[in-house]
Structure formats: structure tokens, C-alpha cells
């Protein structure tokens with residue numbers, strides 16, 4: 001059952017990436033190390049590598065710190081408050097990276113929101129250069145990665161037993177101590193999982209540094225693009241890829257040694273791993289100190305006599321909502337701009353629908369939209385076709401080496417997208433798949449299918465297999481049982497897996513950047529070409545449409561999920 | 568040994584419009600083992616959480632000893648709580664778990680270590696100090712939870728269904744263990760369970776709750792033999808509840824006429840002052856009923872009927888009988904199983920009788936039972 005998936009990954013992940021890596025040591029005639037000499041000889045490349053590390057680490061730090069209170073509040077919230085919080089995080093999560101990065105161009109630009117604000121407050125007397133700086137890149141990156149960090153952490157936090165901190169208070173711990181010595185250590189695997197996901201995504205990211213960074217903020221993936229698109233130096237592209245892959249794999253190996261991969265999928269942390277060590281004792285002492293310090297701080301705040309029962313402190317709620325508004329706001333700024341006459345200058349003036357009309361009348365945009373929809377739908381279908389059987393195999397099947405199989409299935413997430421995209425481009429070019437719908441569907445399926453398998457595995461784990469046996473004992477043959485019992489019950493889970501694949505493809509830029517050429521651009525590719533070549537207000541209109549489309553999708557998916565839960 | 572009394576006055580908790588706990592008064596004397604018993608959703612956990620300070624009351628007060636703690640946070644109450652799922656900290660060793668409350672009380676490391684070891688001795692698990700909670704069985708985790716709670720000698724210990732997750736045999740063993748620890752430490756204990764047998768065996772007094780209020784508070788014998796309402800009679804053990812008319816007081820007993828055929832009988836008045844002719848219920852426990860063949864003719868309270876089922880449940884044999892008087896519900900009698908098990912058969916006509924001292928009057932207008940008495 002897993003064969004199609006294994007074949008797909010071998011043919012369109014392992015082979016292309018292998019090709020690319022080979023190109024770094026094989027120049028057509030024989031073995032060579034020239035690309036590596038070129039790489040390490042020039043200060044430029046070493047510098048870029050250093051900057052990439054710096055930006056990725058800083059992004060990881062800020063994204064994780066910012067995500068923690070949000071994830072914490074979601075994990076303790078209940079009912080509609082929880083749904084509302086999750087909706088806004090999901091909206092940010094699914095809003096296109098492009099839209100969000102572009103929003104920062106508008107916000108930080110010379111005629112942007114921040115400059116306008118500072119000017120009108122009289123803090124500065126002429127527009128400051130905010131864009132194309134380390135700060136701008138960092139803001140954009142953190143903003144891009146924060147939702148991912150929240151979602152990853154949340155998986156672990158939701159599994160922390162909430163009676164534990166309460167038990168700590170009945171044993172005499174003040175709230176601060178209860179948090180730092182009991183809750184926080186239990187959430188550390190989640191923090192680590194979030195950190196590694198953010199770091200690995202950040203190190204392979206190019207949208208934000210390309211749009212918000214200057215020459216000094218060039219990241220390593222941009223170098224790869226340059227080598228492939230401009231200098232056609234495949235050897236050097238391969239060598240850089242090797243370097244990037246090595247860093248990522250090293251990070252993952254360290255992670256596995258310390259925390260174990262299981263915590264990445266939100267499974268309960270193997271807390272009992274580390275025996276009494278000096279590091280552990282030191283950690284405990286530091287946390288106890290944090291606890292005492294926060295208790296001392298809390299003691300300064302007058303205690304509410306009749307507080308809500310164990311409800312989150314008001315200050316935290318306010319803080320988190322402020323963060324969420326800040327996270328959502330940039331994309332929402334596109335709405336007023338898309339109706340303004342003044343283009344992308346803040347504040348918007350007048351009212352016009354001309355940008356929408358231009359968008360609708362432009363054959364390029366409409367073709368791109370149509371192509372994206374077709375590709376996303378195809379990706380959804382293909383991912384389900386090969387992902388669902390694999391998930392069944394992984395959950396129900398008896399076989400050896402499941403762990404290795406899972407690692408293999410998840411590898412498209414681990415390997416930086418840029419490396420996959422370049423390798424695929426190289427192979428597609430040989431097969432004549434560049435610029436075809438089929439090629440894009442295959443490419444997107446490679447990166448979407450791990451999410452389908454993971455979602456379906458979670459769904460299947462919660463599914464009571466005795467229902468199948470009951471159906472079979474009532475006379476249903478296996479296929480009939482699948483049709484009449486299994487699929488109807490799993491319907492909502494399958495739909496959300498499909499939507500996940502659909503949305504992944506719909507927002508995919510890296511693979512499309514190379515493999516959808518010229519007239520056959522997808523929506524993100526078209527968007528990218530527009531923002532990098534000529535900035536037009538039509539982009540604000542397109543962004544608004546994308547935002548509404550995503551919000552509607554999330555809302556619909558949530559409704560469906562609830563209906564299936566209510567059953 | 569430190570130990571305190573607990574005084575609750577007019578304590579109430581609402582969630583929106585829903586009354587989880589109606590205004591409640593309760594006094595638990597120093598050193599008592601009090602059990603909160605009641606069906607699911609009756610407010611046991613709510614009351615316990617209010618005592619622990621995990622939930623804030625809407626009105627009323629809680630005092631521990633002489634100190635008003637109504638709005639004190641849990642960490643200032645000097646209480647111990649044993650949670651149903653044990654709530655052991657998974658990232659700490661057993662010894663660290665037990666030393667945690669001592670650390671919170673700024674007990675020195677050496678001293679804390681020593682006392683943790685003593686607590687482990689007390690629950691007979693000295694060899695697991697270095698393990699993590701995951702590496703213990705359910706019963707062992709339960710004992711560690713007890714040790715962690717007792718190590719700092721809180722003046723009151725609250726337990727919410729601490730044995731709920733254990734199998735029957737282990738549960739019975741742990742009941743004895745908890746009783747022993749209670750005897751040795753003399754701490755005041757408030758214990759929640761919905762298992763009535765557990766409540767009967769362990770408690771000094773039982774507080775039976777229903778729909779957010781206290782239905783009856785008393786010793787196990789009080790509740791079992793002298794229920795104040797149909798709900799109590801029905802909730803604790805098997806019972807026969809018969810409609811009757813009061814005919815007049817004789818000492819501490821009341822003369823009654825049972826059912827439509829007015830079978831004469833007696834029952835304890837249980838403090839009720841009943842005017843002649845008022846409708847009441849009479850409750851009698853199955854094992855207090857004497858079974859005889861009808862033709863033998865027995866004096867005293869006697870209800871005649873036809874056997875509908877005979878069940879040997881092990882040590883007891885139960886006989887279910889449909890009274891000839893249609894106004895009476897079916898009755899159940901129980902007696903020790905003898906080696907002539909087929910002495911009574913289905914459709915035999917029998918006479919059931921009991922002494923007036925074993926029957927008790929429940930005045931009409933008291934709460935209805937939750938469900939019909941079980942009969943076959």
C-alpha cells in the first residue's frame with residue numbers, strides 16, 4: 001500500500017536531490033572538488049552562510065519566545081474563546097507567505113504605515129529607511145514563522161495534564177513556582193520541536209530576505225537561485241545545497257539525541273530519559289530561581305479576591321491578543337489599500353474598485369489563478385490517493401522498520417524546499433515536465449503528501465477498529481465495510497487532509513519558481529514576478545482576495561470538523 | 568500530629584445558571600474521616616475543590632481550624648490533595664515528587680531527603696525513590712501520591728476518588744492502607760467516592776450528596792438503617808420500599824398498614840411525628856426479612872406473595888417476590904446460602920416478615936428515589 005508513495009519519493013525526491021548533490025562533485029568528465037573550493041575561497045559565500053545562520057537563529061529565538069504565551073493561552077482556554085484564538089492563528093498560518101512579506105514592504109516602505117505614523121507624530125521629520133535592513137528581515141521572518149511555532153508547540157502543550165500545576169499549588173507552590181518548576185519543564189519538548197521546525201524552515205527561506213533585505217541580508221537559498229537562474233553554475237548550486245543539507249541534518253540529529261523525534265508529532269515526551277545529571281540539577285535550580293522571581297513580581301500585583309477559577313490572568317490574555325492582532329494586521333492592511341486610489345501609499349485615499357477590475361481583466365492573473373486551482377486540486381487528489389493507503393499501512397499494518405518508514409515519509413519536510421525544487425527542476429528539464437501541469441502536481445504532491453499522511457495517521461489512531469470488525473461480523477465484506485462504515489466516519493478527517501494538501505500547493509512558490517515557466521505561472525509565481533519586477537496596487541487586490549479565500553476555507557473546515565465531532 | 572477541624576457555612580457555587588453546589592453547611596471535626604458520596608454530577612468534586620481553593624465560591628465561607636480561608640489560594644491553606652489520576656510530576660523522580668512540598672516549605676535539602684525516605688517507608692515502597700512515575704504500577708503511583716500528601720503533615724487531606732482507577736482487589740487493599748495511614752497520622756480526611764461500599768467501610772461519617780446539596784449526613788449505620796429520604800434508602804444498598812398508612816405511635820415505633828390490603832406492621836418512627844392516617848413509606852433491608860411458607864402462618868408483619876426469581880449470588884441467596892397485594896411493589900429478601908439451595912422455587916407462595924426494629928418509616932414528601940428499586 002505504501003509502494004506508490006515510496007516510488008514517488010524515490011523518483012522525485014531522492015533521485016533529484018541525489019542528482020543535485022552529485023553535480024557538486026561531478027562536472028561531466030570526472031570527480032572534482034572545484035565547487036567547494038570556490039565556495040570556501042570567497043569571503044562572499046562564507047559571509048552569506050554566516051548571515052543565514054544569524055538570521056535563522058535570531059528568527060528562531062524570537063518566534064519561539066513570541067509563540068509560547070500564545071500557545072499556552074490556547075492550551076488553557078476553553079470553548080469559544082479557544083476556537084477564536086485558534087482561528088486567528090490558523091488564518092495567519094495559512095495566509096500566503098508572499099502576502100505577509102509583501103505587506104511588510106508596504107508597512108516599512110518610505111511611504112509606508114510606520115513612516116507615516118512617525119512623521120505625523122513628529123518623531124522624525126523625513127521618512128526613515130526601514131526596509132532592506134537586518135531589522136526588516138528579522139521582523140518579516142519572525143512574523144512568517146510565528147504561527148508555525150505556535151502550532152508545533154501547541155501539539156505538546158495540549159497533552160500536558162492540567163491537574164499537575166494545580167496539584168503543585170495544593171502542595172504549597174505559588175503560581176510562579178508552579179509554572180516554572182512543573183509546567184515549563186513539561187513544555188520544553190514542545191519548545192524544542194517548535195525551535196527546530198522554525199530553524200529548518202527559516203534557513204531554507206528566501207521570500208522574506210529577498211523582499212525585505214538588502215545586499216547584506218542575502219541568505220543562502222538566494223545564492224542557489226542565483227546560481228541556477230543566472231550563472232547556470234549547477235556545480236556551485238549543488239555544493240551550497242550539500243552545505244545547507246548538512247547543517248539541517250546535523251540539527252535534526254542533535255534534536256533526536258536530546259528529545260527524540262516522537263515529540264515532533266506531539267506524542268508524550270520521553271521525560272524519563274535523562275537520569276540525575278549535573279545539567280539536570282542545574283536546570284532545576286535555575287527554574288526554581290525563575291519561579292521565586294516571578295512569585296516576587298506577582299506579589300506586587302494586588303490579588304483579586306474573587307478571581308475566575310484558574311482562568312488565565314487578564315494581563316496574559318491582553319498580551320496574547322495584542323500579539324495576535326499584530327500578527328494578523330499586516331495582511332489586513334491590504335484591504336483598505338486595495339480600495340484606495342493612491343496605490344500603495346499609506347494612508348489610502350479615495351475609493352475605487354479599479355484594481356479589482358484590472359485584476360479580473362488581466363488574462364495573466366486569471367490564467368494564473370485557474371492554473372493554481374487546477375494544480376492544487378490535482379495535488380490534493382494525488383496526495384490523498386497515495387497518502388491515505390500509506391497512513392492505513394502505518395497505523396494498521398504489521399511491519400518492521402516503521403520508524404525508518406516514517407522518517408522517509410517526512411523527509412520532504414526536513415529537506416530544505418529549495419534543494420528539492422532545484423533538483424526537481426534539473427530532472428524535470430530532462431523529462432520535459434517543466435511548465436506542465438503534471439510536473440507541478442507531482443512536485444507539489446511530494447511536499448504535500450507528508451502532511452496528508454500525518455493528518456490521516458492522527459485520524460486513524462483515534463478511530464475504533466472494532467467498528468470494522470463489527471461491520472464484518474454483520475456480514476460486510478472488507479470493501480463494503482470500508483465503504484459503509486470506515487469512510488463515512490473518517491470523512492471529515494479525510495477532507496481536512498485534502499484541504500491541507502490543497503492549501504500547501506495553492507501557496508507553494510519554491511517549486512513553482514523553477515518548474516512553472518513564463519506563461520504557465522501559478523498564482524504565487526505570478527505574485528512573485530509582480531512584486532520583484534514592478535510593484536502595482538493590483539497586488540493589494542489579489543492579496544485581499546487570497547485572504548478572504550483562506551479565511552473562508554478555514555471557517556468551512558472548522559464547521560465540518562465540528563459536525564463530525566458532534567456525531 | 569497536626570490536625571484541624573473544617574467548618575463550611577453557606578458555601579455555594581454556580582456555573583452560569585447551573586447550581587453546582589447549593590448553599591451548604593458542614594462541620595468536620597478534627598481527625599474525622601468524612602466521605603462525600605453521591606451519584607455522578609452531584610457536586611462532590613465541586614465541594615472538594617472549594618475546600619482546596621481550586622475553585623472560588625460565589626458565597627459562603629470555609630474555615631480551617633479557626634482561620635478563614637474562603638479566598639485563600641491553595642498554597643496558603645495547609646491542605647493536601649490526592650487527585651484521581653495521582654498528578655505525580657512526570658519529570659521528577661519519586662523522591663523529588665515527595666520532597667516537592669517540603670521544598671516549597673523551605674525545608675533544608677538534607678532534612679527533606681530524610682523525611683521523603685520516611686514517607687516512602689510508610690507506604691512500604693522505599694526501593695523506588697530513584698524511579699520516575701511512569702516506571703511504577705497504578706497501585707504504587709497511588710501510594711506515592713499518598714506519601715507526597717502526607718509527608719508535610721497537612722492539617723486536612725482531601726481525596727477525590729483516589730482509588731477510582733484501580734481494579735477491585737487493589738482497591739480493597741488500598742482502602743485498608745488509607746485507613747491505616749489515617750489511624751497512624753490522625754489527620755482530618757475528606758474523601759470523595761461514588762462507590763457506596765467503599766464509603767461504608769472507610770468512613771466515620773458519610774455525607775450523601777444529590778443534585779448539588781447534602782441529602783443526609785451521618786454515620787454509615789445512620790444512612791443505611793435510618794435514611795431520611797427515599798433517595799438515601801435507595802442509593803445505599805438494596806432496599807424494599809413499601810407504601811403504607813400511619814396508624815399511631817407506640818414508643819419510638821409507628822404502627823402502619825402496608826399496601827392496599829392493609830397488612831399490619833410496625834416500623835421505627837425515626838424522629839417523625841406522624842398523624843394517624845398520613846401516607847408514608849416503610850423501608851426494610853433484604854437481609855432483615857424472614858422468609859417462610861405461607862401456609863405455616865407467621866405472626867407480625869407479613870406480606871404474602873409468589874416467588875418470581877431465586878438467585879444464588881454466592882454467600883447470599885436472594886428471593887424476588889411479587890406480593891399478592893397489587894398495591895405493593897415486588898420485594899427482595901436475602902439470607903445466607905445453605906446447602907439446600909432449592910428449598911424455594913419459582914411460583915411458591917411465601918410469607919415475608921420482619922421485626923419492627925428493622926423497618927423504618929420515611930415520611931411522604933421526602934425526595935423521590937433516583938430510580939425504581941431493583942426487582943428481578
Ligand SMILES: Nc1ncnc2c1ncn2[C@@H]1O[C@H](COP(=O)(O)OP(=O)(O)OP(=O)(O)O)[C@@H](O)[C@H]1O
Nearest residue numbers: 582585587605606607608609610611612613614761
Ligand atoms: N467548570 C464547570 N463549568 C460548568 N459546569 C461545571 C463545571 N464544573 C462542574 N460543573 C457541573 O457541576 C456539576 C457537579 O460537578 P462535580 O464535578 O462536582 O460532580 P461530581 O459529584 O464530582 O461527579 P463525578 O462523580 O462524576 O465526579 C456537574 O453537573 C458538572 O457538569
Ligand SMILES: [Mg+2]
Nearest residue numbers: 611612613727
Ligand atoms: Mg468528581
